[in-house]
Amino acid sequence: MRLLLVEDDALLCDSLSRQLEAAGFSVDAIGTASGARHLAAREDYRVVVLDLGLPDGNGLELLRDWRRQGVAWPVMILTARDEWQDKVSGLKAGADDYLAKPFQVEELVARLHALIRRSEGRVDSRLVVGGFALDEYRQSLTAPDGETHTLTGTEFRLLRCLMSRPGQIFSKDQLLEQVYSLDHSPSENAIEAYIRRLRKRVGQDTIVTRRGQGYAFHAPD
Structure with missing residues (x-):
């Protein structure tokens, strides 16, 4: 954020x-x-x-x-x-x-x-999408099967951005802007690396790639 x-x-x-x-x-x-x-x-x-x-x-x-x-x-x-x-x-x-x-x-x-x-029009302190629950205070993710994953700061910010608007496509530039401050100058490769890490937590099909456009969080209700 x-x-x-x-x-x-x-x-x-x-x-x-x-x-x-x-x-x-x-x-x-x-x-x-x-x-x-x-x-x-x-x-x-x-x-x-x-x-x-x-x-x-x-x-x-x-x-x-x-x-x-x-x-x-x-x-x-x-x-x-x-x-x-x-x-x-x-x-x-x-x-x-x-x-x-x-x-x-x-x-x-x-x-x-x-x-x-x-x-964002919600009241729950957790961000819940398709059975995934992101805890903003513990910076952790609970999967539909009940397993909880502790996230790094960058993983948390990236996943929160994607989950805050499920189905919306975020370009790499948009994700870089939300995940990193102006004091940092990471390359687009950093986003790709973190997407790969997050897919190990949420599944390959939950974070979808739109070639030439970016990424979106998609989880069935």
Whole structure:
């Protein structure tokens, strides 16, 4: 899951990036409003964590601009401001949730998963497709026969992308964008290698190849 983290505190940003990546997110981190605008204009994110106090602008104005432009990603506001008026202003500007500093990373991760679930129209904390259940917190996959497989971070992100939209064809470029952050520059061969590994867990026919187009997750109900 691709996540945009907009936070100008370098130490907090670095710490959060590492912990969010450990929780299964692919994180692009930026510390300015202008940088966030640039990334949002050319990248595809599943969720955004947005600090309000940025050195070159107000996070609320950035959020309002995104919503006026039709950007629909769920946005979690992360800020030191804890007055109820600030929360109301953030929600009116288009935020989906609000978390005041200091906070526990476990709560942030749980709230982010909840936002993504709602944006995908589901309520179960597991992503269930055709008898396969992907546990977002344990980063594990349970097969229809009941066997559970622990996944690496990259395997989890790739499988989650495919399972989030069963039947949809994802090109290698689209998968690379969702699985890796801008700090990484893997080749398309990396996707092929991970697809082979995942097929050993889910079966050869569950992840189908559309020659010249990409891959899709297909599992009978």
